[in-house]
Structure formats: C-alpha cells, structure tokens
Amino acid sequence: MKKAYPLLAIALLVVFGSCMNESRFLVEYDYSYKGNFKKYNSFCFVDNGSADDKDSTMSNPIIEESVRKQLELHGYRFNKRKPSLLVSYKIFYDDLRFQGFNQPEIENWIATEDEEVKYDPIKYSMVRGTLVVQLLDAKKHQTVWQGYASGLYNDQTLTSDRYLKRAVRSIFDKYRLFADGYILENRENAPVGNSDK
Secondary structure, three states, X not given: OOOHHHHHHHHHHHHHHHHHHHHOOEEXXXXXXXXXXXXXXXXXXXXXXXXXXXXXXXXOHHHHHHHHHHHHHOOOEEOOOOOOEEEEEEEEOOOEEEEEEEOOOHXXXXXXXXXXXXXXXXXXXXXXXXXXXXXXXXXXXXXXXXXXXXXXXXXXXXXXXXXXXXXXXXXXXXXXXXXXXHHHXXXXXXXXXXXXX
C-alpha cells in the first residue's frame, strides 16, 4: 500500500499541473451592438491575396478548416457567392496589448438587442501565440464578432496542428449562437418519440 502513495502523489501533481496551465490561457471575445446576429446563416473566408504573397499569419489551412468545422457545427453554410459573414483570422507571434470590451454575454444581449448599451474598454496583455478570429458582416464590411486566444501554445508548439485546432475550438466555445433558422430546421427534422415502441 505504501508504494501506491507515491504513484498517487505523482498522478495528482500531473493533474493539478495541467489544470494550472489551463488557467493561464486567455480566451475572450467582443461583439458589435450593430451586429444582426439573428439573420446570419452563411460564411466565406476573406481572400488575403494571391498564393505567392499570402501572409502565413493570415493564411493557414489548419486554422481555416477548424474555423469552417466550428461554424458548420453552429449551422452556418459555406457560401462563396453570397455569404452573410466574412471570416478573417490572424496569428500574432509576439506579446501585445489588445483592447477588448467588457460586455454582457452575447446570448443575453441578443435577447434585447439594446443598441444603447455602452462599450466598456478593457486592455488585455496577450502573450506569444495569439490567434484572433473575426466575423464581419458581409454587407456592411464591419466586424461584428471577434474571438481571441492567447497563451494556448508556446515556441515549441506554435505550428502544431493540435494546438491550432485547440485554439480555434476554444474561441468558438465562446460563440454560443447558431445560424438563422438552424435550431428550427433541426427541431423539424428530429424524430418524435421513440420509434422502437
């Protein structure tokens, strides 16, 4: 029994150590009170130039595929011809000061859509390896939502597929909205009752 205690202690240290590392991560979002969130239902990525001069901080197939999957999980359709949202993203490799806003949770604000609510600026210290994802209203060409993840990876893992996917997933965990009509469509297509009876 005495030999089990050191193993248990090591296991607890690993668990608590990983929890402590998780708490260092900063994942937040901001949104525009002018956003028409109830009407968005499709998306497309912003074209960042020709393949020869693409900025690697704004063009990454892993990030793009992860963002696409997350938006599709939220019911948005990929549509190059006439999207209601444009998606842009960028990786910042160095530390930076970032201005965000202290706002009500987006799903609470959507219930009232009070455009008179004031923006309450807040400064964040972002550490190396910050990913910012922006959703822009395609008609207005204005950012309506942006999510950012900082400290999710370090120098050794900056290009790791797993960490990039994790950063995108963490950002979209904050985006708790669904495409216009998505919930209704799924409710109508859901089976009623138990078909085995």
